[in-house]
Amino acid sequence: PQITAVTGYPLTHTFSPEIHNAAFKAAKIRGRYVKIPAASQEVPLIPDVIKKYRIIGMNVTIPHKESVIPLLKRIDPLAESAGAVNTIRNSPAGLEGYNTDILGIAASLASVDMDPKDADVLIIGAGGAAKAAAAYLKSAGARLSITNRTHSRAETLAEIFGARAVKLEDLAPEYQLILNATPAGMSGFEHCSPVPNTLFTKDTVVMDMIYDPEVTPLLAAAKAAGVRACINGKTMLIEQAAASFTLWTGITPNRDVMRKAFEARAA
Ligand code: ATR
Structure with a gap:
């Protein structure tokens, strides 16, 4: 299977595994999204872990969004100006950092x-x-x-x-x-x-x-x-996940399936 993951600490509250695993299933891809908790002193090991387990992409959450930056080969300009990376892509040229939270904000605003x-x-x-x-x-x-x-x-x-x-x-x-x-x-x-x-x-x-x-x-x-319009963070959460999924797999995931997985977990 194609392995994707999230790292951060703690990871008890993240809904991302449910959202991404539902998207993999709906896209009929043999993919898995797993949690890899890391304490701050373990952050420098992240590139080795990605390579060893052939992880194709990793989300990075609190408190490591800034500290992973020096470990990556290339940083997307928007992620650079935000000073934060929440998505790593394992590309043939090396590890690339993106900020799909920003893409989530952009998509949320575009939706209204x-x-x-x-x-x-x-x-x-x-x-x-x-x-x-x-x-x-x-x-x-x-x-x-x-x-x-x-x-x-x-x-x-x-x-x-x-x-x-x-x-x-x-x-x-x-x-x-x-x-x-x-x-x-x-x-x-x-x-x-x-x-x-x-x-x-x-x-x-x-x-x-x-x-x-x-x-x-x-x-x-x-x-x-x-x-004129109100938007809550649910749209942003689903859109950042969808943007990460696309970066890793090249596939546009089914947002409805992702939203339902989120709702099932939240219930
Ligand atoms: P994050 O990285 O999630 O944005 P952060 O760096 O801790 O988290 O920033 C939290 C932000 O929410 C800050 O702007 C904080 O205001 P202060 O700078 O005054 O601390 C703000 N914040 C947190 N709790 C708040 C509250 N109860 N009312 C208003 N603002 C709050």
Whole structure:
């Protein structure tokens, strides 16, 4: 079989094996997707593990998305600017790093006809997820603003991407796209929206990277305000998985099958 895998630590919460194994089955490929937990000191062994077990592709998740980069032969430019790799492809020329989280964001926005070019975009958050979003939205030609609970971190990120850092209390309803890249609203986390409810207009698209719950307090408030469209993290999760699958196998997987596998696991 063609072996694919995910590494990170811990891997208890990942839904990726179910999603990818369902896609392999539906595509009638003899493929397997397995979990390979790795502590930080084991990260340098990843290339040897990939070669020894002839793994064709590997997802990389928290906390190794940055630390795998120096181990790879070639890094895709978007992954490079995000400073994070979540997908490794074992190509004949060597190990290549990609960031399909970014492709997941792009596909999510495309699914509601949101073109970031020349749009005023607000990213909420200043961690790794926010950085990946900023790298993509900047490259797509958006006018970027970044807000964050800790303003100094928003300033640091804004500096890197030529964005505006806006304090939470200074936010105004001037955005065509608002994207939450924080865990605020995630089940088990503080269950509240990370921004005030006064930012929404009927032209706003609101995206939350969170998939549990499917309707976060941010998305509930946006819906109630009658925004143009709401997207949750489920689309992003399925689209990043689909993009990784295609990179490894050259095949477009069945999204419906992947979504059903996700739902079965989440239930
Ligand atoms: P990731 O790599 O997943 O983005 P991270 O680097 O820990 O994770 O960043 C988490 C982001 O979510 C940060 O922007 C964090 O804000 P701070 O910089 O102020 O810590 C934000 N965040 C986490 N919990 C939050 C909460 N309850 N409300 C608002 N923002 C929160």
